[in-house]
Amino acid sequence: MYVFIEALRSAVAAIRAHRLRSFLTSLGVIIGVASVIAVVSLIQGMSQSISKQFEGLGSNAITISAKNDFKDVLRGKINTLRFEDVEQLRAHVGGIRDLCPVFSPGGGDVRVANNKAFAHVIATTPSYQDVHQRYVQSGRFLSSADETNARRVAVIGSKLVDELHMKGEPLGQFIQYSGEWFTVVGVMETRGELFGMSQDDYLIIPFKTGRSMIGNNQKPNMRINVSSDSATPADEVKRQITAAMRSSHRLKAGDKDDFELVASDQLSKSFGEISTMVTMVMGGIVGIALLVGGIGIMNIMLVSVTERTREIGICKAIGARSRDIMLQFLIEAVILAMFGGLIGVALGYAIGMGVAALIPNFPTAFVPWWAIAVSLLFSGGVGVVFGVFPASKAARLDPIDALRYE
Secondary structure, X not given: OHHHHHHHHHHHHHHHHOHHHHHHHHHHHHHHHHHHHHHHHHHHHHXXXXXXXXXXHOOOEEEEEEOOOHHHHHOOOOOOOOHHHHHHHHHHXXXXXXXXXXXXXXXXXXXXXXXEEEEEEEEEOOOHHHHHOOOEEEEOOOOHHHHHOOOOEEEEOHHHHHHOOOOOOOOOOEEEEOOEEEEXXXXXOOOOEEOOEEOOOEEEEEHHHHHHHHOOOOOOOEEEEEEEOOOOOHHHHHHHHHXXXXXXXXXXXXXXXXEEEEEHHHHXXXXXXXXXXXXXXXXXXXXXXXXXXXXXXHHHHHHHHHHOHHHHHHHHHOOOOHHHHHHHHHHHHHHHHHHHHHHHHHHHHHXXXXXXXXOOOOOOOOOOHHHHHHHHHHHHHXXXXXXXXXXXXXXXOOHHHHHHOO
C-alpha cells in the first residue's frame, strides 16, 4: 500500500508540474467522451419521451391496420380496412373497453376568414381522447351526439389557432375544410413536435361526418385502436379480433391475413430495441475518438519517460524496483485518462442539454448511469492500455545508462 501511495503521489506531482501539457494530453479523451455522452443523452432523451407516449396508450391497447406485402404493392394490390370492420368488431368481440377508428379524409387547407393553413384532418370517435391519452385544454372534445348526428363540429390543434390568426376565443368560430364549415368546439393541449413533425396542426372531426364526406365507395386509409378491459386476457381479445376481421374480409381458411394486430407494449419494446442498437452503434463510432486520445496519452508519456530518464536512474540507484517505476507511470497515464473522462462526461451532458434546448420541442437530454459508468471505465482502460508501453519502457531503463543520460 505504501508503494502505491508513493507512486500515486509522484504521478500527481508530475502531472501538476506540467499542467498545460497534461490538459492537452487529456483533450483527446475529453472530446471522445463528451461526444459519446452528448449523442447518448440526445438519443436516450428522445427514447424516454416516445416510450412515455407508448405507455400512455396502456399495456392493453391494440392497433389494427391493413397489412400490405411489398410484392402486392408492386402489383397494385393495396389492402385497406373497411368501415364495416368497425361494426363487425363492435358486434362480435367481447372484452373491449374502447374502440376508436381513425382515418383521414385527406389533409388539406383549412380557412378562417382570409387566413389559410395546412392541417392533418382526423375523423374519429369520442373515445379517441381516452385511447390516445390526448385531451382538450379548452372547450370540449367530440361528444356521442356529435358522432350520432354526424355534426359539422371540430376540435383543433393549438398550432392551427396561431397559423389561422384566430382572434379572441377560438371556441364557437367557424373553420372551413373541403368546402364545408365546421364549428370549433375545443382546442387540444399542446404536444409539440416529434421527429420534426408537429403534433398540433390537426383538425379532428366526428367519424360519421368524415365518412359522409368521402362516401362509401372510397377506401379509407384507416386504423382501428382497441383498448381491452382488464378482466379479459389480451390474447383472448386478439383471437376474437382476428376471427371477426377474417369474417369481415371474407378470408378462407388458407388465406393469409390482410390485416395485422400490434399491441402497444410490442411497439414500446421494438422502439426500445431500435433505440438501444442506434445508441450502441453511434457510441461505438464516436468512441473511436477515445482511441485517438489514447494514442495522444501514449505519445506524451513516452516524451515524459525520455525527459525524466535521469530521475528514473536516481530512483533505481536508491533502491526503487522496476515494478515501482512502472506503477508510477501507469498511474500517471490512468489519471490523465480518468481526468479526461470526468470532464468529458460533464461537458457531454452540457452539450446534450444545450442542443436539446436549441431544437424547438425536443425532449430533454438524459444520461443513463450505464453510459457514465462505461465512459469512465473505457477511459480508465484507455489509460491502462496506452500507458503500459511507456511504463514498461521506463521500468526497463538501466540505472547506470539513465544516470549518464544528458
